[in-house]
Amino acid sequence: MKAVMMYKPKDLRVEDVPEPKPKDGEALVKVMGCGVCGSDIPRINRYGAYFAPIIPGHEFSGVIVETGREVRDFKNGDRVTVAPLIPCHKCEWCGRGLYSLCSSYDYFGSRRHGAMAEYVAVPEANLLKLSDNVDYIDAATTDPCANALHGLAQSKLQPGETFLAYGAGPIGLFALQVARVHGAARLITVDIGEKKIEVAKKYGVDIVIDASKEDPAEVIKKETGGRMADAVIDFTGAPPAQKKAINCAGKMARVVLLGISHSGLSLDEHEVDSIMRGQISVIGSWNSFTQPFPGNDWFESLKLFSEGKISSKHMISHKLALDDAPDIFRKIDAGGLFFNKVMFLPHGENFG
Ligand SMILES: [Zn+2]
Ligand SMILES: [Zn+2]
Known part of the structure; x- marks a missing residue:
């Protein structure tokens, strides 16, 4: 073969x-x-x-x-x-x-x-x-979709909340589609370059931000009246994006690190302060395999595909x-x- x-x-x-x-x-x-x-x-x-x-x-x-x-x-x-x-x-x-x-x-x-x-x-x-x-x-x-579902579960996204996918690659785009199904009130994504932005718009994302042109935190501040995002997932693994993702999180927000990183992240005193004073949780998400194997994120992904709710x-x-x-x-x-x-x-x- x-x-x-x-x-x-x-x-x-x-x-x-x-x-x-x-x-x-x-x-x-x-x-x-x-x-x-x-x-x-x-x-x-x-x-x-x-x-x-x-x-x-x-x-x-x-x-x-x-x-x-x-x-x-x-x-x-x-x-x-x-x-x-x-x-x-x-x-x-x-x-x-x-x-x-x-x-x-x-x-x-x-x-x-x-x-x-x-x-x-x-x-x-x-x-x-x-x-x-x-x-x-x-x-x-199904594997990237199950990863998206797992990350969303870590983010504890609730109906009516604002969800930010930092990075609009495949896992981010699945997370946005599923967040809609789970009742998120507002979907936001950030990426770089016109083509990525175009694809995110095809999925009906409410606010699509090109980080090469606008400051995501400023846009989100304006759009949410200063409340910022409730659930944030970083799909990029890139330290500058991870920092920005944290800066886009509101009080009591959950920031999930899902993108694989190959370099360190350093936070300045304002960023550490906002995590502390905002009682922001920074959480890891890794893969999607749980009991009963391969896990509910897999069964749920296949169900959503079959119902035509995601693609x-x-x-x-x-x-x-x-x-x-x-x-x-x-x-x-x-x-x-x-x-x-x-x-x-x-x-x-x-x-x-
Ligand atoms: Zn993979
Ligand atoms: Zn084992």
């Missing part, structure tokens, strides 16, 4: 490799969609993974074409999405059902071969069936073949390319 192999950072090769054989309790999934996660970009362009060569990719959907022995609830032809984390089921955190916090987990695309390939073998516990009306592309974005439609910037992988990661690394969710379609767009 065809697969994208990462030999080392910035060294991707599309190769012909043996098709995986499903072991007992596993099913072979024909990959119909595999999204590029924000975490894949530094993994592929800077840091590498846990071994090499490795097939990257952990946000995927497909159809079952073979089942190993002991697979009970799935059969050939079942359309599925896949939870990428495989918990150890031995540590304290697994025992408490907090699988995202597992101390020795396995993970598609970073600790075992992933889904930038034509086929991948998946343990039955990681499979989720799709309703007929959920397409493979929405299904391949990945406007956030997919590229639909590519596996052969395009080396080139797109080179272009991303070179900078200047507009992209949002990049989606590989290993078998093309004919999903029939």
